[in-house]
Amino acid sequence: MSLLHVILMLIILALLLLILVLAFQIRKIEKEKFVIDSIYKASKKLPEMGSRSEFIRYVCKIEKDITKANEFVYFRYNEATDLLIPAYADSFYKKQILRTKLKLGEGFTGRVALSRKAGILNHATKTDISKHIPDIPNYDLSLLAIPMVFNDTLLGAILLVKLGGSTFREEDLKLSEIFVNIVSGFFFTKNLIFTMQEGVVQLIIALVKSVEYKDPYTAGHSIRVGHFSEILARTMGLSERDVLIAKIGGFLHDIGKIAIKDNILKKESSLQDAEWQKIRQHPEIGADVVSKFRFLKDVVPCILYHHKWFDGRGYPENINIRGKDIPICGRIVAVADALDAITTDRPGYSSRSLPWAIYKIVQRRGTQFDPDVVDALIKSSKEISMFVRKEFKIEDTANYEEIIKIL
Ligand SMILES: [Fe+2]
Numbered sequence: 001m002s003l004l005h006v007i008l009m010l011i012i013l014a015l016l017l018l019i020l021v022l023a024f025q026i027r028k029i030e031k032e033k034f035v036i037d038s039i040y041k042a043s044k045k046l047p048e049m050g051s052r053s054e055f056i057r058y059v060c061k062i063e064k065d066i067t068k069a070n071e072f073v074y075f076r077y078n079e080a081t082d083l084l085i086p087a088y089a090d091s092f093y094k095k096q097i098l099r100t101k102l103k104l105g106e107g108f109t110g111r112v113a114l115s116r117k118a119g120i121l122n123h124a125t126k127t128d129i130s131k132h133i134p135d136i137p138n139y140d141l142s143l144l145a146i147p148m149v150f151n152d153t154l155l156g157a158i159l160l161v162k163l164g165g166s167t168f169r170e171e172d173l174k175l176s177e178i179f180v181n182i183v184s185g186f187f188f189t190k191n192l193i194f195t196m197q198e199g200v201v202q203l204i205i206a207l208v209k210s211v212e213y214k215d216p217y218t219a220g221h222s223i224r225v226g227h228f229s230e231i232l233a234r235t236m237g238l239s240e241r242d243v244l245i246a247k248i249g250g251f252l253h254d255i256g257k258i259a260i261k262d263n264i265l266k267k268e269s270s271l272q273d274a275e276w277q278k279i280r281q282h283p284e285i286g287a288d289v290v291s292k293f294r295f296l297k298d299v300v301p302c303i304l305y306h307h308k309w310f311d312g313r314g315y316p317e318n319i320n321i322r323g324k325d326i327p328i329c330g331r332i333v334a335v336a337d338a339l340d341a342i343t344t345d346r347p348g349y350s351s352r353s354l355p356w357a358i359y360k361i362v363q364r365r366g367t368q369f370d371p372d373v374v375d376a377l378i379k380s381s382k383e384i385s386m387f388v389r390k391e392f393k394i395e396d397t398a399n400y401e402e403i404i405k406i407l
């Protein structure tokens with residue numbers, strides 16, 4: 001082999017090496033560009049996100065794209081209990097993971113959250129991961145955990161898992177950490193709003209419970225009226241928001257009864273005129289209470305008009321309103337309320353069947369009740385029948401993610 005050949009081979013080798021280095025650099029630049037693009041998209045998208053889970057699902061997608069991890073878990077840090085609580089898991093072991101709470105400092109993720117320093121644990125041993133998934137089989141797993149911190153406040157931690165012997169690299173750690181650090185800022189701000197919105201749902205639950213404690217005979221009534229109203233509103237083709245307003249209106253329609261004395265509310269014999277007058281004030285009292293919460297303002301008409309007749313009779317007597325001028329949710333809750341009253345046992349009254357209730361309501365189509373709502377009742381009677389006389393707990397029924405859509 002001549003010297004020229006050797007020089008040529010060396011040049012080719014150098015070129016191949018250069019191509020390899022360049023390819024590696026290009027891949028790195030592409031990955032960095034992906035992270036920058038994702039942060040940009042997140043800055044546009046995250047402020048509009050309506051819930052924590054929507055936000056976390058988005059973070060999960062980006063983190064899995066960056067690291068090519070198989071699994072993702074988000075732990076929410078609860079300061080009061082000092083626990084990391086798994087709040088979202090995109091994982092084969094979802095069931096087990098969601099049951100496993102970690103103390104700060106416990107397990108790999110717990111240690112990362114405590115030190116507030118992201119880390120990699122490639123080829124983790126069974127002991128390393130048993131804190132996360134107690135009954136894990138003996139697979140070769142690698143872990144990458146990132147703490148979510150903003151303004152010195154620990155918000156939670158993210159755990160990424162690779163299965164089958166694949167490992168994480170320093171570059172995965174760096175890029176996924178950059179993304180998490182930046183979105184943690186958005187998350188912190190959104191978290192305050194989410195917490196406030198959760199407070200609203202808790203407030204609705206507290207209001208409903210206060211009526212139920214006051215008048216156990218109507219326990220379950222408010223919730224069933226909420227469900228009936230939702231079905232009727234949906235059958236009438238109302239918008240998603242108006243369907244929700246009707247539902248919450250149903251939950252809260254009798255809230256004004258908290259202001260009525262027990263001896264009147266629970267009286268089994270017939271009521272005197274003055275006592276009737278008191279009872280008839282409950283829609284206005286309820287509307288007054290709920291109108292104090294600005295974010296529930298659209299629910300107020302459901303409460304105010306649920307005893308107002310379509311032909312203008314009923315109460316409140318001092319409000320001169322009739323027909324389609326009565327807000328739709330008031331006309332809907334009126335039918336839902338009558339339906340539940342007829343089909344359930346109350347003091348001095350035995351429940352009747354759903355067909356009988358529909359028959360009675362149809363008799364008042366156009367006088368007491370809006371003909372369109374009555375038609376919707378007939379149309380949806382099969383769906384309605386599933387909720388008749390069913391006992392519900394408001395805590396199980398008030399869907400947080402759904403309710404905040406009206407705020
Ligand atoms: Fe009522």
Ligand SMILES: [Fe+2]
Nearest residue numbers: 221253254337
């Ligand atoms: Fe009622």
